[in-house]
Amino acid sequence: MSYVIDRRLNGKNKSTVNRQRFLRRYKSHIKKAVEDAVGRRSITDIEHGESISIPNRDIDEPIFHHGKGGRQTQVHPGNREFASGDRIARPEGGGGGQGGSQAGNSGEGMDEFVFQITQDEFLDFMFEDLALPNLVKRQLTGTDTFKPVRAGISQQGNPSRINIVRSMRAAQARRIALGGGSRKRLREARAELEQLRLDHPDDLSGIQRLQEEISALRNRIERIPFLDTFDLRYNLIVKQPTPSSKAVMFCLMDVSGSMTQATKDLAKRFYILLYLFLRRNYERIDVVFIRHHTSAKEVDEEEFFYSRETGGTIVSSALRLMQQIIEDRYPPGEWNLYCAQASDGDNWNDDSPICRDLLVRQIMPAMQYYCYVEITPREHQTLWHEYEAVAEHFADSFAQQQIVDAGDIYPVFRKLFQKRMAT
Amino acid sequence: MSRTPISTGSEWTFELIREYDQEIGRIAHEVYGLDTYPNQIEVITAEQMMDAYASVGMPLGYHHWSYGKHFLATEKGYRRGHMGLAYEIVINSDPCIAYLMEENTMCMQALVIAHASYGHNSFFKGNYLFRSWTDASAIIDYLVFAKQYISECEERYGIDAVEDLLDSCHALMNYGVDRYKRPYPISAAEERQRQREREEHLQRQVNELWRTIPVNPHHHTEADDAARYPSEPQENLLYFIEKNAPLLEPWQREVVRIVRKIAQYFYPQRQTQVMNEGWATFWHYTLLNHLYDEGKVTDGFMMEFLQSHTSVVYQPPFDSNWYSGINPYALGFAMMQDIRRICEHPTEEDRRWFPDIAGSDWLETLKFAMRTFKDESFILQYLSPKVIRDFKLFAIVDDEADDHLEVAAIHDDSGYRAVRELLAAQYNLGNREPNIQVWSVDRRGDRSLSLRHQRHQGKPLGESTNEMLRHLHRLWGFDIHLQSLDGNRVISEAHIPPRPEPEEERLPKFDLNIPPI
Numbered sequence: 001m002s003y004v005i006d007r008r009l010n011g012k013n014k015s016t017v018n019r020q021r022f023l024r025r026y027k028s029h030i031k032k033a034v035e036d037a038v039g040r041r042s043i044t045d046i047e048h049g050e051s052i053s054i055p056n057r058d059i060d061e062p063i064f065h066h067g068k069g070g071r072q073t074q075v076h077p078g079n080r081e082f083a084s085g086d087r088i089a090r091p092e093g094g095g096g097g098q099g100g101s102q103a104g105n106s107g108e109g110m111d112e113f114v115f116q117i118t119q120d121e122f123l124d125f126m127f128e129d130l131a132l133p134n135l136v137k138r139q140l141t142g143t144d145t146f147k148p149v150r151a152g153i154s155q156q157g158n159p160s161r162i163n164i165v166r167s168m169r170a171a172q173a174r175r176i177a178l179g180g181g182s183r184k185r186l187r188e189a190r191a192e193l194e195q196l197r198l199d200h201p202d203d204l205s206g207i208q209r210l211q212e213e214i215s216a217l218r219n220r221i222e223r224i225p226f227l228d229t230f231d232l233r234y235n236l237i238v239k240q241p242t243p244s245s246k247a248v249m250f251c252l253m254d255v256s257g258s259m260t261q262a263t264k265d266l267a268k269r270f271y272i273l274l275y276l277f278l279r280r281n282y283e284r285i286d287v288v289f290i291r292h293h294t295s296a297k298e299v300d301e302e303e304f305f306y307s308r309e310t311g312g313t314i315v316s317s318a319l320r321l322m323q324q325i326i327e328d329r330y331p332p333g334e335w336n337l338y339c340a341q342a343s344d345g346d347n348w349n350d351d352s353p354i355c356r357d358l359l360v361r362q363i364m365p366a367m368q369y370y371c372y373v374e375i376t377p378r379e380h381q382t383l384w385h386e387y388e389a390v391a392e393h394f395a396d397s398f399a400q401q402q403i404v405d406a407g408d409i410y411p412v413f414r415k416l417f418q419k420r421m422a423t
Numbered sequence: 424m425s426r427t428p429i430s431t432g433s434e435w436t437f438e439l440i441r442e443y444d445q446e447i448g449r450i451a452h453e454v455y456g457l458d459t460y461p462n463q464i465e466v467i468t469a470e471q472m473m474d475a476y477a478s479v480g481m482p483l484g485y486h487h488w489s490y491g492k493h494f495l496a497t498e499k500g501y502r503r504g505h506m507g508l509a510y511e512i513v514i515n516s517d518p519c520i521a522y523l524m525e526e527n528t529m530c531m532q533a534l535v536i537a538h539a540s541y542g543h544n545s546f547f548k549g550n551y552l553f554r555s556w557t558d559a560s561a562i563i564d565y566l567v568f569a570k571q572y573i574s575e576c577e578e579r580y581g582i583d584a585v586e587d588l589l590d591s592c593h594a595l596m597n598y599g600v601d602r603y604k605r606p607y608p609i610s611a612a613e614e615r616q617r618q619r620e621r622e623e624h625l626q627r628q629v630n631e632l633w634r635t636i637p638v639n640p641h642h643h644t645e646a647d648d649a650a651r652y653p654s655e656p657q658e659n660l661l662y663f664i665e666k667n668a669p670l671l672e673p674w675q676r677e678v679v680r681i682v683r684k685i686a687q688y689f690y691p692q693r694q695t696q697v698m699n700e701g702w703a704t705f706w707h708y709t710l711l712n713h714l715y716d717e718g719k720v721t722d723g724f725m726m727e728f729l730q731s732h733t734s735v736v737y738q739p740p741f742d743s744n745w746y747s748g749i750n751p752y753a754l755g756f757a758m759m760q761d762i763r764r765i766c767e768h769p770t771e772e773d774r775r776w777f778p779d780i781a782g783s784d785w786l787e788t789l790k791f792a793m794r795t796f797k798d799e800s801f802i803l804q805y806l807s808p809k810v811i812r813d814f815k816l817f818a819i820v821d822d823e824a825d826d827h828l829e830v831a832a833i834h835d836d837s838g839y840r841a842v843r844e845l846l847a848a849q850y851n852l853g854n855r856e857p858n859i860q861v862w863s864v865d866r867r868g869d870r871s872l873s874l875r876h877q878r879h880q881g882k883p884l885g886e887s888t889n890e891m892l893r894h895l896h897r898l899w900g901f902d903i904h905l906q907s908l909d910g911n912r913v914i915s916e917a918h919i920p921p922r923p924e925p926e927e928e929r930l931p932k933f934d935l936n937i938p939p940i
Contacts, residue, residue: 002444002462002540003518004437007471008525014474015494021586022491061489062594062887062894064857070881071822073831075846077749078740079817084838086830090821115495 023121029054030117034125038272039265042301050122053114126272148237157234166233174231179221186217246284247368248330249275252318252341256293257310259344263375264305267342270373270409274340286335288325292318298325313346315383316354323362332366339367345374347383356386364394372400373409428721435529440464443533444540450713451541451706455786460548460559461518462540468525473497475512475522481685482514483566485573487589513539515547515692517559530727533720537710542703549794550698552691562688568615569681576674588675591894592661592682597856599661599683600690622673633669633870656860656875660895661686663861669870670900679898694797694852701755702793705763708732708756738814749846754814758801761810762789772808798850806843808834818845823881857884862906871902878909892919 023030033052066072082088117125153166193210196203251271253264278285289304290296293311296318322339330337347355364370372387374380384400391398403409429446430439444464451457467475477494478484514520521539523532547553577585592599657663664671665679692699711728714720738753739745765773766785774781780788796804817833818841831845832838848854862875872895876884884907896903896919905917 002441002448002464004440004444004464005466006437007465007467007522010467010471014471015477015491017486018477018488018491019494020491021486021488021582022495024582025488025586059492060887061590062890063597064859064891065885065887066855066857066879066882067885069823069883070878071820071824072880072882073818073820073845073848075749075816075818075842075849076741076746077738077814077816078742078746079815079833080740082817082830082833084817084830084833084835087827088819088830090826090828113492113496115499 023117026054026059029058031125034122037122038126038268048122049116049118051114051116053112056113059113123276126269148239151236151238153233154236155233157236161234161237163233163235167227167231170233171227171231174228175224175226178224182217182220186214186221189214189217246286246334247278247336247338248286248288249278250288250290250322250325250337250339251304252290252292252322252339252343253304254293254313254315254343254346255291255307255309256313256346257308258313258346263342263344266375266403266406266409267373268305269406270342270403271340273409274338274371278338286330288322290318290321290325292321296321312348313343314351315343315347316351316358319355319358319363323358326363326366336368337366339363339370341370341372343372343374343383344376345378345381345383347381349382352382352386355383356389359387359390360393364390364398367394367397370394370398372398373403374400375403377404427718428724429719430529431721431723433528433530433727435527435532437466439529440466440523440532440536443529444536446714446719447533447537447541447710450710450717451537451545454713455706455709457541457545457706458548459519459541459544460516462544463518463520464523464536464540465520466523466525469501472512472522472524473501481566482516482520482563483570485570485589485681486577487593488586489593511535511539513543514562515543515553515557515559515688516562519544519547519559528727530720530724531731533714533724534707534711534728534731537707538703541710542706543699545706546695546699546702546793549790550691550695550797551794552695552797556691557688565684569685572618572681573678576678580674585678587897588678589682591897592679594891594894595660595664595898596682596686598859599659599686601659601662601687618677622677626673629667629669633866651863652866653861653864656862658858658860659683660859660861660874664895664898667864668899671898691797694799694850697751697755697758697798697850698793698796698801699755700752701757701759704732704736704752704756705759705789708760740815749814754810757810757813758805758807759789761807762792762805764809765807776807777805799847802850803843803847806846808836808839811839811842816842816846818842854879857882859905869902870900871904872899873904873906876905876907878907878914881909883907883915888917889919892917895919 030052034050037050153163189210193207193214196206196210200206249271253259253267275285275287287301289299289301291299291304291307291309292313292315293309294314294317298321299307318341326332326337359370374384380402384402387398387400391400401408429442444462448462451459473494475482476497477490484490511524512522519540521535521544523535527535547557547559553559573585573589653663661679661683665676665683668676671679711720711725715725736750736753736756738750762780763785765777765781766783766788769777769781792801792805811834815834817838818831820829820831822829832841834842858877858879859874860877862873864873865871874895888905892903892905903919906913907915907917
């Protein structure tokens with residue numbers, strides 16, 4: 001006696017827990033891989049997961065086994081040339097595909113265990129040391145909101161969406177199409193019968209034959225189903241992303257000699273966070289990279305993060321360039337403007353008041369949000385103090401924060417998110 | 424007989440699966456008299472198959488990262504198309520559970536039903552190792568108990584503590600089986616009931632063993648010291664640890680026991696790979712051919728079936744890129760077919776080599792072989808010169824004292840017996856795994872545990888030994904010593920924690936006096 005059971009609808013993710021255990025155990029490896037990936041990727045490239053590789057020896061499960069040496073005898077198949085007593089030079093290295101030896105011959109990457117993590121997991125690992133509360137994380141990684149919109153009629157759908165009129169119409173069309181021939185013949189047969197009865201009322205076999213044909217035709221017509229699954233029509237509803245306006249994100253960074261690569265990497269995290277937040281809220285985002293030392297320049301991302309300059313610092317040059325770009329390409333009426341500025345706080349003392357003026361008079365009124373992070377463990381300099389004055393004017397849309405390590409990045413966003421979630 | 428096939432297309436339906444199963448079952452039971460457990464055939468998706476794969480063939484298992492690792496590896500291989508999934512997984516339980524994958528064609532489903540639900544199934548029920556070592560009716564119950572118990576432990580003692588313990592147990596899993604005693608049947612209900620009593624009882628026993636207050640110091644004699652504990656060397660390391668490790672908590676002992684029980688459950692499978700697969704392959708081949716002879720399946724079905732059958736039993740030669748040892752399906756199938764041939768159409772050579780089975784009833788002979796042997800003895804008993812010739816088997820000796828490899832024997836008259844013995848020895852688990860036994864415990868001193876490794880043909884231990892000793896150390900809680908012996912001669916020793924080199928101790932240690940910079 002056998003039972004056949006359909007288990008396909010049972011849960012399929014039985015291994016999820018074990019998979020998480022694995023990720024948990026090799027957290028440090030994965031985190032390191034994620035960190036490398038953050039350095040390698042563009043800040044707008046956050047759509048997919050990452051492939052992680054771990055050296056095989058680190059995830060080995062040891063057992064007692066025989067080592068090399070001693071007297072080993074192996075039986076192999078497929079002998080062509082050997083006779084007993086033959087002596088063969090010992091092959092170098094792996095030993096000609098010998099089973100049992102751990103040396104992976106031919107085939108690179110045998111000593112790396114490679115697997116994929118999902119986008120969510122990637123973001124989790126990336127944000128882990130940013131100390132984000134869960135609510136915000138959900139804001140960042142959550143799916144987009146959609147609005148259901150009618151989009152015509154479909155043959156597939158769920159029962160609650162059946163379009164009755166269209167279904168009945170289709171059913172009728174099918175009934176006509178399938179029954180047309182029979183019905184025509186039925187009409188003819190009836191006419192013939194009528195005729196026969198009039199002309200030859202005593203041709204009983206002929207009458208009976210026609211009567212039988214008529215009842216057979218009737219049966220056939222009746223057997224055509226009134227409504228078939230084939231007829232059903234459904235209102236098609238598609239999900240349309242909720243329309244949202246465009247945003248531009250300016251990334252300003254000081255690239256003078258005093259900014260180290262570590263500082264820049266911190267800044268990069270900060271930009272990614274802002275980018276994620278914007279992506280969540282706006283459908284289209286432009287990112288503009290402006291780097292500056294004594295003069296400012298619009299650059300691509302690669303150059304932004306990885307080229308080094310020397311010399312002094314004039315922050316106002318970057319602000320002026322940004323102002324110029326806004327006027328040329330991003331009219332504030334159409335675009336939401338965001339700016340993230342990272343610096344180690346150095347600026348020519350004479351320049352800082354100019355920055356304040358520029359911000360207060362020209363830039364800030366158009367800005368959605370401006371955040372300034374100072375990545376330095378040292379005392380604040382004049383730029384910070386001037387910016388404090390800006391913050392007094394624009395308490396809602398200006399934030400500044402000193403960052404010493406990655407954990408400090410989050411508070412910069414705190415105010416922003418609170419405001420967003422309130423509306 | 425009318426040739427009306429059961430189905431002609433390649434799509435399967437549940438009705439068709441039932442119908443094929445009925446037909447195959449009828450032939451298996453009525454024509455060939457196979458004795459099977461009832462079958463439970465479960466249709467699953469590829470994802471579910473990956474899950475089943477990752478849990479090493481247990482329908483439900485406790486959580487552990489190593490299963491996650493298996494899963495990731497399987498998933499990656501499958502997603503990239505590097506490998507197909509197994510056609511089938513079958514579980515030695517009563518009823519016998521076999522998984523069919525949704526993606527397979529009707530032909531493949533029929534093949535799997537014949538292979539797993541009648542081939543493997545009858546092997547599980549008939550073979551002496553499975554009969555005496557596993558309890559098919561209780562295994563699912565026991566796994567439920569194990570899973571529950573371990574997740575309770577995780578809640579109570581933390582995931583890390585349980586995971587560390589399981590790591591160490593898994594490492595020693597192959598040393599957790601009784602080779603000569605039959606274990607008690609296990610069942611979840613009893614297990615839960617007895618588990619609590621056992622905890623207390625065990626702890627009492629261990630306490631007795633490790634008493635530090637002497638009963639009567641005046642009676643302490645030389646003889647007491649000299650008496651070795653255990654009096655006989657113990658080969659079941661996990662059992663010894665479960666019963667004697669001084670510092671394990673009761674729950675830890677129970678976890679050790681769970682791993683040991685599961686190791687015991689899989690032990691027969693590790694010893695009957697060639698026979699088990701050979702038997703199942705032989706039967707899917709025979710049963711489906713019989714179906715064809717009755718006209719129940721089409722020519723197209725047979726072509727598809729033969730195509731996958733031949734790829735399953737393909738044996739690449741030793742110098743091929745695909746060679747990774749002897750394919751158990753190929754060897755097992757060839758030997759089963761060969762036994763049938765010897766019975767039905769013996770040659771003069773067969774009559775010389777196998778006088779007792781040549782010309783006998785093949786079905787009875789084959790069933791006897793299936794019931795009575797494991798791989799090692801099966802090969803020793805039945806590997807015929809013809810199969811050796813067909814496979815062109817040859818033996819290579821690799822002796823470290825010799826700078827050349829030597830061909831010890833090939834498939835010729837003078838070599839048949841040698842090849843057969845050597846191949847059989849290759850399937851002897853006792854030769855494949857290093858022989859390591861508990862030698863003694865220093866009960867009155869530092870409580871250290873001494874193990875002895877008896878070298879097999881001069882083979883040393885592999886490079887993972889130190890790590891293994893650390894796992895042992897974690898379980899035992901005190902020093903571990905391992906001596907490696909060849910005959911009675913001690914070749915090497917290993918210690919955890921490592922002993923300082925004797926030379927170093929004699930040298931004055933200057934480095935301690937260097938002030939930090």
